[in-house]
Structure formats: structure tokens, C-alpha cells
Ligand SMILES: Nc1nc2c(ncn2[C@@H]2O[C@H](COP(=O)(O)OP(=O)(O)OP(=O)(O)O)[C@@H](O)[C@H]2O)c(=O)[nH]1
């Protein structure tokens with residue numbers, strides 16, 4: 001591979017010189033504005049995979065050339081009039097504004113769309129770069145102008161909250177030089193933004209179908225809801241319905257729970273059967289419907305949810321786990337939110353490292369309102385109504401615990417700590 005630098009007063013002339021000297025197969029590695037015009041780095045016999053570090057470098061003076069190619073790539077990113085900075089061999093005949101292709105050079109559609117896709121990708125990465133830089137500038141301005149609020153944002157981030165949300169919350173507080181005051185104001189604002197249900201679903205009763213991704217704790221939450229209702233109102237008006245017709249063991253699981261709770265369990269294999277079962281149970285106050293786990297990305301999700309929601313009287317409650325990844329939480333809320341959701345249950349609070357991700361996702365999605373929280377596997381004990389104050393206290397405690405553990409780990413790994421503790425081998 002041969003790499004050469006070209007200087008010219010403008011892009012058009014620079015490219016013409018590249019083409020004249022290196023031919024039509026030359027690949028532009030980078031371009032930048034310099035005093036007196038444009039500087040282009042161009043290569044012939046260019047190996048994109050090698051420049052990207054995917055293959056072994058060629059033997060002859062490879063390190064210097066790899067550095068040059070990398071420097072060229074970075075320089076190109078900094079210029080907004082750049083075209084794709086590293087082009088694979090197959091794309092060598094891409095057109096650009098400066099050098100119109102001769103009419104006799106055909107460009108098929110596939111190549112054309114590959115060009116557009118590459119340009120879009122390049123633009124997207126430039127936009128990300130620009131956004132990242134703007135965010136950094138904005139953040140450093142914010143920390144300079146409002147240091148207390150910036151400290152509050154950092155504390156909110158430790159709870160697992162998104163930085164952008166943290167800033168909105170911190171900025172909503174009064175401008176104060178007192179951190180404690182700013183922190184209290186931030187927690188109050190965060191609490192207000194949490195979508196938490198005002199009413200207890202169990203007091204209203206109704207026909208509640210628990211929906212959500214696989215394994216989030218739908219069946220367990222259903223049993224917990226039933227148990228809580230039974231403790232308050234007795235078991236006479238409670239019924240469980242299984243709608244999972246496909247998986248072996250789901251009816252058996254619900255039957256076992258029904259026996260433990262002393263309530264009847266019905267089976268409905270399809271929407272018609274469910275509507276029929278529900279018509280027969282019109283005198284019951286609480287009907288809890290268990291559904292199979294649904295993948296948020298499944299195309300069948302929306303019709304399945306719509307069918308369920310269309311059955312007279314049925315309301316949907318989404319079950320989410322607090323230890324789900326932030327992106328999964330957002331996607332789950334978006335996809336399941338395609339149909340009206342009456343409420344939400346957040347499970348596995350006992351297993352979550354931080355609560356901020358789940359709280360950020362719920363705030364961003366503006367609901368559905370949290371009704372109950374699952375805090376463990378025990379049906380009778382590990383379930384409580386969602387409460388803003390408790391959620392915040394738990395989020396802060398979790399963050400503190402994590403920091404203590406991190407500090408303890410760091411201390412355990414310092415050389416002095418090793419000296420203080422007798423090693424197993426020394427004994
Ligand atoms: N630690 C903890 N475990 C929970 C919680 N809720 C449910 N689980 C456990 O999570 C596992 C899955 O719970 P299920 O209720 O069967 O989950 P599901 O959503 O019905 O699962 P599918 O029907 O397979 O989609 C079980 O081992 C439960 O004991 C919780 O709040 N904390």
C-alpha cells in the first residue's frame with residue numbers, strides 16, 4: 001500500500017491530483033483544511049480491514065503507515081465537509097461532488113445505496129461526536145456556574161439516574177449554596193415525578209391481567225396480590241385464571257398457588273375461552289389473570305395485548321424487574337405501552353444494584369403508575385404498595401451500600417491492607 005499527501009487550493013483540484021497521480025483506484029484516507037487550501041491523504045492498494053485493525057499489518061514499515069491512516073481518519077472526522085474517510089476496496093468508484101464520474105462509468109443501484117448508507121453512517125457518527133462534545137461543554141459550564149446543583153446531579157447519578165434527568169431535577173431546585181438544601185429539593189422533585197398510583201388496585205378489585213417479559217415475576221406477583229387481598233377481605237371473591245396454553249407446568253404452577261391460597265383456578269386457552277370464563281365469574285370481586293411472558297420485540301406482542309385489552313372488563317398491569325438493563329426497561333415500557341396500561345408492578349427490588357435505572361425509565365415513559373413493589377420471593381411477605389418516600393429511601397440506601405462495598409473492596413486490594421491481614425499462605 002502506498003500513502004501520499006496532496007496539497008491543492010481546493011477540494012476539486014486536490015482530488016484531480018490524486019486521480020492523476022494514483023489513478024482511479026486511489027482511496028482518500030482523510031482531508032483537512034490547511035493554510036492555502038486542502039490537504040488530502042490518499043492511498044493506493046488500500047486495505048481497509050488492515051487500517052481498521054481487523055487483520056495483521058503488512059510487513060513493510062506497517063506501524064508508521066497504520067499511524068498515518070489512523071491520524072487521517074481522526075482528522076477527517078473533525079471536518080464536516082468530509083466524505084467517508086475509510087472506504088473499503090469495493091467502494092472505490094463512489095461518486096463525489098468534486099469529481100463527476102464519466103458518463104460511460106455505470107454505477108449500479110446496490111453501489112448507490114451502499115454509498116448513501118456509508119454517508120448516513122458517517123453523518124450519524126459525526127452527529128454523535130458533536131453531541132458528545134456539546135454535552136461536555138454544557139456540563140462544564142453548568143459545573144462552573146452552579147457547582148452545588150452539579151454536585152446534586154453527580155449524587156443522583158450514583159442512584160443510577162440518567163445524567164440528563166438528574167440535571168432537569170437539579171435545575172428545578174432553588175439556587176442555593178447549601179448542598180443539603182439542594183439535595184433535599186432534588187429528592188422532593190424526583191419523588192413528585194415518579195409515576196406512583198394513588199389508588200390501591202386491591203381496594204378497587206376488578207379483572208387484572210399481569211403482562212410483561214418472561215421471568216419478571218408475573219405469576220409470583222399475581223399470587224402476592226391474591227394473598228394480600230385474601231388477608232384483608234377473605235378468599236371468597238378471588239379467582240385466578242391461567243391463559244398460558246403452551247408451556248408445560250404453568251397450569252400446575254398456578255394450581256399449586258391456588259391450593260395454597262385456597263382459591264379456584266380456571267384455564268382459558270384462547271381469548272374466546274377467556275371471555276366465556278369471565279362472563280361466568282361476574283360476581284367475583286378480584287379476578288387475576290396470569291399470562292405467558294411476551295418478548296417486547298415480538299411482532300405478535302401488540303395484537304396479543306390488544307386482544308387481551310379488548311375483552312370487556314380486563315385491565316392490563318405491566319410487570320417489570322428493577323434489575324433489568326436501562327435500555328431493556330425503556331424498550332419494554334415502549335412496546336407494552338402500545339396499549340393502555342392500567343398500572344405497573346416493579347419486582348426484584350431486592351436484587352437490583354441501583355434503582356435509578358428503573359425510576360428513570362418510568363419517569364421517561366411517564367408511567368404506567370407503579371402500584372406494587374416485589375422485594376423478594378416470599379409470597380406473603382415480600383410485597384408492598386409503591387410509595388414515593390420508600391422508593392427514594394431505598395434508592396439512596398442502595399447507592400450508599402454500593403459505595404461502602406466499593407470502598408471496602410478498594411481497601412482490601414491496597415498493599416497496606418494485604419500487610420495487615422495475614423495471608424492464608426503465611427499461616
Ligand atoms: N428475588 C426476587 N425474586 C422474585 C421476585 N419476584 C419473582 N421472583 C422470582 O423470579 C422467578 C420467576 O418468577 P415468575 O413469577 O415465575 O415469573 P414469570 O414472569 O411468571 O415468568 P414466566 O411465566 O416464565 O414469564 C421465580 O423464581 C420467583 O420466585 C422478587 O421480587 N424478588
Ligand SMILES: [Mg+2]
Nearest residue numbers: 218219290291
Ligand atoms: Mg409465569
